[in-house]
Amino acid sequence: MNNSLLPIHQVLPRLQAALSEGSVAVLIAEPGAGKTTQVPLALLKEPWLGDKKIIMLEPRRLAARTAARFMASAMGEQTGETVGYRVRSESVVGPSTRIEVVTEGILTRMLQSDPSLPDVGMIIFDEFHERSLPADTGLAFALESRAVLREDLKLLVMSATLDAEPVARLLGGAPVIRSEGRSYPVETVYWPQFSAAGKDLPHSVARAVLQALHEQEGDMLVFLPGAGEIRRTAAAISAGLTGTGVVIRPLYSALPFREQDLAIRPDAEGRRRIVLATSIAESSLTIEGVRVVVDSGYVRTELVSPRTGLPQLVTRRVSKASADQRRGRAGRLMPGVCYRLWSPEEHARLPDMEVPAIRQSDLAPLALELAAWGTRDPEQLAWLDPPPAAALGSGQRLLRRLGALDERGAITDHGRELATLGLHPRLGHMLVKAKALGAAALACRLAVLLQERDLLRGSEAARDCDMRTRLAQLLTYESAGRLSQADEEQLPAMMREVKRLVRQLQIDEGERVEPELCGLLLSFAYPDRIGKNRGDGSFLLANGRGARLAELQPLSRASYLVAAAIDDKGTDGHIQLAAELDAAIIERHHPESILVHKEVRWDAGAGAVRARKSWKLDAIVLKETPDPNPAAEEIAAAVLDGMRSEGxxxxxxxxxxxxxxxxxxxxxxxxxxxxxxxxxxxxxxxxxxxxxxxxxxxxxxxxxxxxxxxxxxxxxxxxxxxxxxxEAPTHIQVPSGSKIPVDYSDPQRPALAVRLQEMFGLSETPRIAGGKAALTIHLLSPAQRPVQVTSDLASFWAHGYFEVKKDLKGRYPKHYWPDDPLKAQPTSRVRPKS
Structure with missing residues (x-):
């Protein structure tokens, strides 16, 4: 399409006017409108910009490189002249660069380095609907910088599917300019018969692709959740292809740039292309020649488990907004068709938008950025979605453990050093600690291995979770250029990132890499995931969670390990990457985290107090010994605990x-x-x-x-x-002279059990408690069996005695049974003495 006919040109005058009159704007332009490449060029010569730069934020590296290259070509230049780009591991800018296309982490670093951005006149946030964490953070920082330091700084937010009104309000009532972007119609076809998930997904998508090849013409873009599905789908398509007129091109972030370029450009030999891509192809990129889209309907994202706080990769359905973005890829340059491998009914149930990363991500990086910015309370900044307090608090606790924040939440010198590295705080901490030990070369390689997808994914070797296995693959490639089981597409990009980190940290390139230090270095990054073996491949982590190795392997015998990656499913997470660790290393290098606990407790089984001393790393007991000298107070407290538990x-x-x-x-x-x-x-x-x-x-x-x-x-x-x-005597002396014990087992009715003959002559019932309580008298036969229970002796002598006498005299004829019990002589014998 001729650039002069791009739909964005119809609204450029309105956008230019809005930015001339004010400092903020929101541009909504559908896919294919040309906003990414045309807007920066159109604003480059605006009087208000002067000789300052335009910084354009792109969420993805491929999009940043491609957009910069396209704009430079439109100006008849090479990238690095007027238009340049800066992405991780690569910077192509020069002294005359006026438009810099940067990825998100770089913008944040620029703002942290100098919030006034003295040589920048405008920041463009492209594809803001993706709502990545660095994009939200960058906009919050830019808004505060503009409010406090740079009233003249222009801000433009651009997107295809963003709900514009909330962003406009966030920018202080910014004007919203809309452009209809799709110049060509796209037919939408629902193919629920090819719907699948999990292991069946690649085969189902392959069958849909082969059918679409017969029904349509032109290049095809196929959306899949990840690189593994791309490889398996490619194999399945290849098995079903006939002829040589079709070429399959993968497209995902871990591919070398050369392979990515092959995917987005027409085939040099004129063959029909099938581009198998992740969500990297949803936005910004125009893949020339594509007029057919096949959408599996799935995306893979990293979420933080609300149950454990651990990150996990999740494959889930796309949102309606993402599905529309994908559909729009088919109508960029000509009429097209989009095959959706789900039903209209399923489409109606999709969420409208993706959940912003700030609401579902590990917020430790954001917590560090906020601390470096000087903000302890995130509510002081402007957010579309404020960071959740629980997730942010978890991130701050991790930073305090790493020494990046002090107890008041203020950033430390160590924290400032971590913030300059542009890595997750865990990995940055590992690099800094390793450098002090002379092991930074190893740390750089571990950091790269941890940032990228598993080198051995999809292979039999991936069952071995040992991080040293991956390190060996990287070192083999690095030293000899040889590959064995590793992903050869990924290794060159990894080595470029290793070299970048080596340069950034000013490490001697000849520094020796010692694999045996893997466990130690990983323990710096993941101190909360140091695990102690509890048998059967199961480990108790320092954070109190359980984790297990999926199958028996050398690491299963390790007394301790560090789990660098965990698939948080089920009661115990599955360890994906780990390294062995020695208890002595933990004690030597983590003394600040090891607390000595003295436990004096009652042992019910032994019926005695047991005193032990233990050295604990959070939930893990590293060692335990008897304590020979517990304090007397502790022993007494344990005895009391025993009494409480046993009664x-x-x-x-x-x-x-x-x-x-x-x-x-x-x-x-x-x-x-x-x-x-x-x-x-x-x-x-x-x-x-x-x-x-x-x-x-x-x-x-x-x-x-x-x-x-x-x-x-x-x-x-x-x-x-x-x-x-x-008032509560132990015994009562009865008329016979005997002292009879009082039974107080029922405090409401204390009782006296006494032979009837010993009570002769006593007319009134004995009373205790100062006369408040009459005793209950259990009158006994000569055989010590109760014959009458009474609390009124006078009544018994007058009425009950004669019936008892009649009953018992025949059975006990030798005993004393007088006619008048009140005048008779009491006795404890068979008969009274004469």
Whole structure:
């Protein structure tokens, strides 16, 4: 298409006018409108820009390089002259560069380095609908920079599918300019018969592609969730192709730039192309010749598990907005058709938009950026979606552990150093620590291996989770250019990134790489994922989570390891990448995280106090030994804990002790001011009555030597002890002269069990508690069996005695059965002495 006919040109005058009159604007232009390449060129000669630069933010490296190259070509120049780009591992800019296309992390670094951006007149946020974390952060920083330092800084937010009104409000009421972008119609065809997920997805997509090849003409763009699906789909398509007029081109971020360029340009031999791409091809890129899109309907994203806080790769359905973006790829340069491998009903159930990364990502990088910016409270900045407090708090806790933040949340010198590296704080911390140990060369390689997809993914060797296996592949390629099981497409890009880090950290390129230090270096990055073997390939991590190796392998025998990648599924996450670690290394290099715990506890099985000293790394016990000198207070506390768990039965309760407690309970029943001696009350007040007697008490045997009644006496005042003797006596002397023990087991009805003949002559029922409580008399036969229970002796003698006498006299004829019990002589014998 001739650039002069691009739809964006119809609205450029309105955009230019809006930016001349104000400082902010929102541009909504559908796919194919030409906004990415035409807007920066149109604004380059605006008077308000003067000799300052335009910085355009692109979410993806391929899009940044392609857009810069297209604009430079339109000006008849090479990239690096008026138009340049800066992406990770590559910078093509020069002293005359006026338009810089940068990826998101670079914009944030520029703002952190100098928030005033003195040589920048405008920042363009392209494809803002992708709502990446660096884009949201960059816009928040740019808005504050503009408000505080640079009122003249122009900001333009561009997108195809963004809801414009919230962004316009965020920018302070920015004008919204809309452009209809699709110049050619795109037919949408739903093919639910080819719908599939998981392992069946590549084969289903391949069958759909082969059918579409027969139905349509032109190059084809196929959307798949990841590189693994791309490779398997390519193999399945190749098996079904006939002839040589078709070429299959993969397109994903880990490919070398040369391979990416082959995918986006027409085939040099004129063959029909099938471009198998991830979501990298959704935005900005125009893949020449494409008029057919086949959309699997899936995307792979990294989310943070709300259950564990661990990142995990998730394959899920796209949103309606992403599906429309993909559909638009078919109508960039000519009429096209889009095959959606799902039904219209399924489409109606898709979410309208993708969830912004700020709401589902690991926010440790954002927490570091905010601290470096000088903002402890993110609400001080302007956000479309403010960072969730829980996720941000988790990130801040990690940064404090890494030493990047102090306890007040302010950034430390170490944190500032990490912020300049442009890496995740975990990896930055690992690099800085490794450099101090002379192991930075190894750390650079580990950082690259951890940032990219697994070198061995999809191969049998990938079952081995050892990080050193991947390192060996990288070192083999680096030293000899030889490959074995590794992904050869990925290795060149990895080596470029290694060299960039080596230059950035000013490391001697001849520094030796020592693989045996893998575990140590990874422990700096993932101290919370140091794991202790608990058998059967299962490990307890320092953060308290369980993780396991999917199958038996050398790492299964490791006493300790560091889990660098975990698939958070099920009760225990599956370890994907790890390295062995030695306990001595943990103690030597993580002393600040190891706490000594002294545990003095009651061991119910042994019936004794056990004292141990343990050295713990969070949830992991590194070592444990008996503690020969626990404090007396700790021993006593453990005994009390034992009593709480096992109950008062740990004490030896003799008859006298039980009666003493029952007498106290009787007094409490009649006067609430007396202490409660129920099980619950005594267990609750052990510090008052038991603790004073626990000197040198360490076992059940020691406890059973104690006299409970003597201890319970501690709960009574001197007056109460005196009253207990007089008002709750242990025995009552009956008319026969015998002293009979009082049964207080029922505090409401204390009882006296006595032979009937010993009570002759007593007309009134004995009373205790100062006369408040009558005893319940259990009158016994000569055989010590109850014959009458009464609390009214006078009534018994008057009415009940004669019936008892009639019943018992025949059975016990030798015993004394007088006619008048009130005048008879009481006796404890068979008959009274004459």
């Amino acid at each position: 008062l039965g740990l004490l030896q309760w003799g008859k006298a002790d039980l009666q003493y407690r029952e007498r106290m309970a009787f007094m409490h029943a009649h006067n609430p001011d007396w202490p409660d001696v129920s099980d619950e009350a005594l267990l609750d007040r052990m510090e008052d009555w038991l603790l004073p007697f626990l000197d040198r008490v360490e076992s059940r045997r020691d406890l059973q030597r104690l006299k409970p009644s003597a201890m319970l006496e501690q709960l009574l005042t001197w007056d109460q002890r005196r009253l207990l003797q007089s």
